Amino acid sequence: MIRTFLFLVVYFVSVLSVSAQQNDLQSILNQNSKAVERASRKTLQPVLKSLIDSKLKEVPIFLEKWRAKKVWIRKSDKQFFYINNKNSTPIKLIDISSGEIVGLEPKNKLKQLKPNSGVRSIIASTLVQFQLIDIDKNRRLAALKAIERDANSSHLNALRATINKEPLPSIKARMLRLERLLTIRFDENPTKRIKAINGFAGDTNVDVRAALNPILQTKIAVSTILPEDKNIAKILKVGDSISTQVAYDILVKNKLAPAQISIQERDKSLIANIKNSEIAGIKTSTLDNEQSRIIAYQTLVKIGAVPDFVTNEQRAKSLKEFVFFNQYIETNKTVTTAAKKTLDTINARVKVFSFIDLGLDGLSLASIYFLAAIGLAITFGVMGVINMAHGEFIMIGAYTGYVVQQFVPNYTASIIIALPLAFIVAFAAGVALERLVIRHLMHRPLETLLATFGISIALQQLAKNIFGTQARPLTSPDWLGGSWVINDIISISYIRVAIFFLALAFLFLLLFILKRTRLGLEVRAVTQNPRMASSMGINPDKINMLTFGLGSGIAGIAGVAIGLFAQVTSELGSGYIVQSFMTVVVGGVGNIWGTLAGASMIGGLQKIIEWFNPSNTLAAQTYMIIFIIIFIQFKPKGIVALKGRAAGD
Amino acid sequence: MKTAFKNSFIYKNPSVLIFLSALAILTIGMTILSEGFGVGLVSTSFIKILGKTLCFCLIAIAMDLVWGYCGILSLGHFAFFGLGGYMVGMWLMFARTKDIVINSMVNAPLPPTPNEIRDAVGSQIFGVVGGSEIPMIWMFADSLLIQLLLVILVPGLLAFVFGYLAFRSRVTGVYLSILTQAMTLALSLYLFQNDSGLRGNNGLSGLQNIPGLTEVSQDIISVWFLWASAIALGLGYIIANWLISGKFGSVVRAIRDDETRVRYLGYTVEIYKLLVFVITAIIAAIAGALYYPQAGIINPAEIAPIASIYLAVWVAIGGRGRIYGAVIGAASVTLISSWFTGGQIPNISLGFYTIKWIDWWLVILGFGFVAITLYAPSGLGGLFDRLVRKQVNEESK
Known part of the structure; x- marks a missing residue:
């Protein structure tokens, strides 16, 4: 008994006086050998502290080996060794200080240290501070990223200690920023925190919001009188900013008021008290409405079998005795005020940015609609013809792109081929449709609408018969993949940017054709007055054909563009x-x-x-x-x- | 007496009597051949197809009135058809679920309260869209009478508001067609949402089971619905002919031919157009209310704009401007379509390729439709007319 006690005293004294004794790594470990051998989340911290406080340069290597399960212990004398190859016999022991092979032992004389995953992650986060001063800049960056992902309070001091030693300005800037973020989260000095918080005004990055939002977290608290010492965010008015039911539930949860009897509980009690299909003398068959069930329950209350209902008056009375408020979990009021102010400036800016992002989205959608509709606008405007098969010309263009990609595997080349080819194919289809059908239905717009609808269903079904019902991919080249990211809020995919420029190009091309070429002049003449145009020597028949072909051809190109971001199916156009x-x-x-x-x-x-x-x-x-x-x-x-x-x- | 008969519209439209007797012969004949009441030569599923076809004929009559006679190419009448189906479907689904719920609660220790029944029905019906609350629009779903009234009121009101707005601003021709199509698209997109209160894209299902008639077999119910559809179609045919034979009909046809001139003659064109639009919407809704209990399921895809265009196609194939044309068109296209897509026709093997009619039917329909528009603008009804006129001419010689 006394021996055990003495052992414990010695043990604890030795643990506490590690730094004073200032030994080599092996002896530090030996002093903590139990805690090292059977490391758990609880016992780990003092060991790590004594290791770090020793300031030995072998410590980071040891920690890494420990985490990688390469530290073994010799059972006879409890000495620690590294073992790189545990399958060799006998096993080579490596000294933990010198790194040299110091002996050979059979496997059964040794024991491997196997820290569990929780312990390993704590070791890893301790290791980060050593990695921050690593010579390799990639490891320093990796350590920074690790802290950004998952930080704890120990990282703050480690980071502060290393910032001024950092030679690379880019990494240093990142460290400074991270230091401020960690200050907000972990520093104990409110002045420093507030300074850091104020420094982030207007910074829209997600990490800043992630650091600030927890400060403003609140919980609903209840008290008889409003406490002066608490950091209160808002006083809640029952029935207004907090519903009566929620408020009362909080009272019940804190055992400040009797629980209400819910309908389910009431019915449960009723069922529990059924005897010979009667409840306290009331037949169960009569209990098919709320009224009679309440009466039955009250009868049970009278005989004392169940607790009484909480009436609305009682509830209101209980609620009146208490005051409800939102309380910040953060206790320092100046910190929460600063955080709120900074977050407000950030949110204002986020709103502006997301509005710009919305504008970009709208612009991209508008350019898609423009591409899809401009061909229709030409045929509709010039010929007064409603072409229900216009969507199928878009589909033809998309399938042309798909077929081209089957023969030309290079995506860039295939797109360059597909765009003009889609125009040609759709142009030909359009001219054929105009010659065969639409020409005969001039001046009968409603019939044209229906006839082109017939073409539309036939073409759609033909596409299904040829290409099958499953979606076909039209893959964009790599340089169109990905997004143009401006900041955390504004980003747009390159395909949409490309479509925007394609739409712009078509806008100017069509304006040029219509306003500056002979064809455009004739088209405008036919649009305004076909008879007059024909008496001036223009052949309206030919113009109609070309216009229809042009409109259809543009639809084909739109089809390639749309196919790049949507799947190509026979319903693409419709x-x-x-x-x-x-x-x-x-x-x-x-x-x-x-x-x-x-x-x-x-x-x-x-x-x-x-x-x-x-x-x-x-x-x-x-x-x-x-x-x-x-x-x-x-x-x-x-x-x-x-x-x-x-x-x- | 004789002159009174000569002035009556039935005398002017001999097709009414012919049509009604043909319809009666068909219905009685099918009843005799059916499994439910007769010798069982005709399967129940075919009776259902026939019943549904009659409903399509009814909506085709509505379409013919609004397009063939009034010149409004509405691409939205199938939306009214669907709405009518939804209104009746709500009652069918609610009442039947309620029956099932009550049956399942028979052995509960306490008899269910109205609230409990309502909650259970709500979670049964709206469980698929992640809800259990019964939305406001189901307020009257328990009452057949009110839901039947809503079959008329809801589509009628929608048609009235839409038509009022559209005709007032004098949107005509293809613009009006596109506008009606937009309305249909908006409605179907709205119904596709899960929180529309009508079960999103799941639609309403199990409508073939009539509440309270669970003991009656589908063989018999299908014949009842065939009769109901036939009677509705007959009435619709009479009403349509009556509408177009009087002065009202003349004004409506005049609007189709030259709207501006009718306006100059002092008629308020908008009121006539609005009346036709609303009446036909209601006819379409009634057709839908009869159709969906036979189809068994309704979902928003049925309301999609393409369905309304198909409707126009039927009428065009049948020959617009003739009531019987619409009926012929709807009946022939839907029957031939179900014949082709039902797999009854053997596939043709060409060695290197097998022609599957299921795959090629739409291609045939599409191109066939184009051919009819080009070469027989008056449709199948036009051919029929030519035959009759020939006979008349020969008789008069």
């Missing part, structure tokens, strides 16, 4: 057809600027509505369509309406 029509109608028929305005409005609007309710894109589309229906009430000719004779009837 998903865009209604939106395209609305783009044309909202914008104003027969006008490229109108289509641009329509696409911008629809794309932008859809994103804005999605912003209000981000989880529900279906609702956004629904509301947008309703908005368009109402919009057309007020501007039936669209945003950019043609005036004069050209407007027709």
